Every structure is written in C-alpha cells, then in structure tokens.
Amino acid sequence: MKFAVAQLGARMHYAVPEILESAGALERLYTDLYLGPWTRRALGPLTALPGGGGLRALLGRHCAALPEGRVTSFPALGLAYSRRRARARTPEEQAAVFLWAGETLCRKLAAQGPGAATHTYSFNTAGLEWMRASRARGLKNVVEQTLAPKRVEVELLAREAALHPGWEHAPAGEPTGAVLALAEREEAEWAEADLILCGSGFVREGIAARGGPVERCAVVPYGVAPASGRPGPRLWEEPSRPLRVLTVGAVGLRKGSPYVLETARLCRGQAVFRMVGPIHAEASALHALSQEVEVLGPIPRSEIARQYAWADVFFLPSVCEGSATVTYEALAHGLPVLTTPNAGSVVTHGRDGWVVPLGDTAGMAMCLATLKHDVSCLRSASELAYTTSNSYNIAFYRDRLMNSIQTLA
DSSP, X not given: OOEEEEESSOGGGGHHXXXXXXXXXXXXXXXXXXOOHHHHHHHGGGGGSTTTHHHHHHTTSOOTTSOGGGEEEOHHHHHHXXXXXXXXXXXXXXXXXXXHHHHHHHHHHHHHOOTTOSEEEEETTSOHHHHHHHHHTTOEEEEEEXXXXXXXXXXXXXXXXXXXXXXXXXXXXXXXXXXXXXXXXXXXXXXXXXXXXXXXXXXXXXXXXXXXXXXXXXXXXXXBOOOOSOOOOOTTTSTTSOEEEEEESOBSTTTTHHHHHHHHHHTTTTEXXXXXXXBOSOHHHHHHHHTTEEEEEOOOGGGHHHHXXXXXXXXXXXXXXXXXXXXXXXXHTTOOEEEOGGGOOOOOBTTTEEEOOTTOHHHHHHHHHHHHHOHHHHHHHHHHHHHHHTTSBHHXXXXXXXXXXXXXX
C-alpha cells in the first residue's frame, strides 16, 4: 500500500504522514503551507524579535521525519486560507471558508494526479472531489472524521446558544447555506470512503445517528509525544494553596466555556482557574468569565508545556469534539482530566480522571472539591494519568492506525 495524504494545516504535527512514512507506506503528502529547511533557517532568528509568536507557530509547519521530496505544498492556498479564516466571524462565514479550502485543495490535487499511490487519506470536508476521482482510477479511500458530524455539532451548539445567550454566534436549528453545504459534503465523503477513521466512539455514534455507514467506521484513538519538562509543585506538596485547574482550547461554546465559568463560581475559594486558547466568546461573556477565571488567550505552542506544569487538574467540559488531543497531552503531563463524554477522551471515570455529564456543573465542582480536600486521591489519579498516557503515545497510535488501514490491503 502507498498512500497519498491530503492535509490542510499541521494537524497533530503531521502525525499521519509521519506514521505512514515510518511504515514505508507514504507516497506523498499534499498540504497547504509547509516550510522547507532553508526557509526555516531564515525565519528562525526573527522569532526572538517582539511579536515573534506568529513566526514561531509558522515554524511548526514542518516535520523533520518527512523527506522533502515527499511533500508537495501549495503556499498561496495556505496564506489565503489563513487570511480568510481570520476574517470569518459567524458560523456561516467559517463554513464558507472551509468549503472554499476543501474544494480548492481538491482541484490542485486533481491536477497533480495520484502518482504511484494505491490509497488516499484525507480529512473530513477536504477530500470529496479527490476521493471521487481516485475511486474512478481504482484507488481506495480513507477519510478521517476529526469531529462529530457537522449536523450533530450544529444541533448541540444551537442548544448551547439557547442555554447561554450572548456567549457566541451559533447556527440555530437545522443547518442552512454554507453550513448545510459543508454537512452535505462531509456525508458525501462517507459514501466515497472505504474506511472512515473516528478518534472516539462519540464520533462513530454521531455518524450512526446521521444514518452513515457505521460498518465502515473504525475507532482509532490518537497518541501524543511524551511530555517534556517537569511539573511544578503539585497540591500534595503545597496543600495550603488552592487547587489549580487548567483548560486549553478555544474560549467559546464548543469547548464548554460557560461551564468553566459556572464551575469556577461554585469552587470559589477552593480552586483557581486558568484558560489558554483563542477567544471566540463575545465581549460581555468574556468579561464575566474574566471575573472568575484567568484568561490568557492564545499562546505559542512552545509555551503550552509551562501551563500543564502549573496545573493540578485539567478541565475540558466540551460540548462537541472528535477526540480532544489536549486531554491526551494533559494525561502525559500527569494531570487527571475532568471532562464530558462529548470530548471523546480516553479517560476512565474514577481512575485517571472523571467523565461527568455535559452541563452537570454541580458534579464537576464536586469532583474538584474532592481533589482539593483529598490530596491522596489527586496524587493517585495523577500517577494513573501517567500510566494511561503510556498506552496513548505515538508508537501505540501508529500501531492502531496501521492495523486499521491494513484491512484495506
């Protein structure tokens, strides 16, 4: 088997093409913006200048394990995609950008041809026309469904917007316009796929709920690299201070930010909360959140490890995910994870964390209060978090992924 991979962005630091390359199964990676060694060397010194955070993020568009000759990039597409995403404000505008990017990438792939590939690997909403052309040539298609289906996401976020007015723009009711077109595009890809990879059972359940081909779905949890650096003093070493609770992800409805606020209010005096990630919330909601939670906004990827080192617990009350990689990262840093079933995590309730029903802020606050007052429980959960992360590293992810796609040989 030889795979041609189509990927917008540096998803999971190019984990899929890197795994395929290590298995001798990568024909080519097609992507938008990717930096070669000369460009990275030229830009490197500029990252130390004031405002160099954006350049540091840009340097992440590279994977040392991939031979340069196996990567074809479309930098003009990448730059235009970045600009359009930055300008998109509403769900309709964002969906229109995703439609444009997926269709544009597929047109460029059609001009390239499949080379020596026998299989394609693409990601939801960015491979439809390419998959159709590849199937006509006799290739087999793998699509990774990175998030619960669009119609499921719209339904969940519409409910959250009704529950939490003023937090964020969200599509109401049934999808229309570009949002509907994106949902239809996603479902059309399922029809062209020989294998649909889902990061969690939550994703597969969403496909089943939409009447999708669940018999062609395989659940393949992700993996992350081992944590770098050492944690700071944890609560069992400094029992007199508040519990430190960290959330990493966009501040808005999908990540459950209103529930972070409500839980923080319930835990006032027992825990301190910190959120890291881009701001999608409206100004009034952000103001209310900032009264209870330290909101840092987006920070460079290279500085995230320092945030994990600060925390005692990781908190992600997500409304809709695929399988949130930040939960894997938190476990690798020895942080027990408090989350919801909708996060698609690998957490075992009561062992290395807690999985609480969506919106149950009283239950969430109770978990955190228990950890504040029973540091032995916190310490045990932290040790088990490390143990769990050992089964969800890149090596195990490679084995799970290759075992799944080899069914198409």
